[in-house]
Amino acid sequence: CVGCGALFQLLCPRCFQLLTFFDRADTQLLATQLPRNESTYPFTSLQVACHYTGVARKLLFAYKYQGIIDFGTVIGNILYYTLSLPQFNCVTYVPLHPRKRALRGFNQTQILAEIIAAKLRVPCLPLILKTKHTNSQMSLLDHEARKENSAMVFAPHPLNQTMLTADFDRDSVLLVDDVITTGATLMACAAVLQKLGFQEIHGVVFAHGH
Secondary structure, three states, X not given: OOOOOOOOOOOOHHHHHOOOEOOHXXXXXXXXXXXXXOOOOOXXXXXXXXXXXXXXXXXXXXXXXXXXXXXXXXXXXXXXXXXXXXXXXXXXXXXXXXXXHHHHOOOHHHHHHHHHHHHHOOOEOOOEEEOOOOOOHHHOOOHHHHHHHHOOOEEEOOOHHHHOOOOOOXXXXXXXXXXXXXXXXXXXXXXXXXXXXXXXXXXXXXXXXX
């Protein structure tokens, strides 16, 4: 177990209970703190599973930085079973720059998105491309620095011309991320989805880091 070291379990029931889950008040407060500009708030709904502390922090660290991909299944299941997921036509995810994707060997948010999409039997599509390599958001403490770090680095993926045909239903999409801090990255990705014509954008995130 990632939390206590118990054998034969990735996350034991006891450590699962130690996760500090978000409640409605937490979610409403987060929505008021997201960076905004002249455009309207892009999310029809935004849900976060838990706070980035204790067991959640250990879980994400083992998954992202130690490369234990099986923990992605644990996190994906937590998102699926603990959140009230709305109806949507497809799932997408916050992308990594190709350089970081090559170094890590996988995109952690893509795996989470694929798990959710498989359970709901909807397509998981790479709708967003990260065009510029930037510093890790978790390494930036300043709110404006995070916002600037995310600006102008996301664009529609070139494959969209093939995936999003004229008859593709762009009524709603689910955007998946692993950690949200100021929300700058998530808002930048949502702006791309708006440009692609999606009417409803729903966001789900595993953990909120302060």
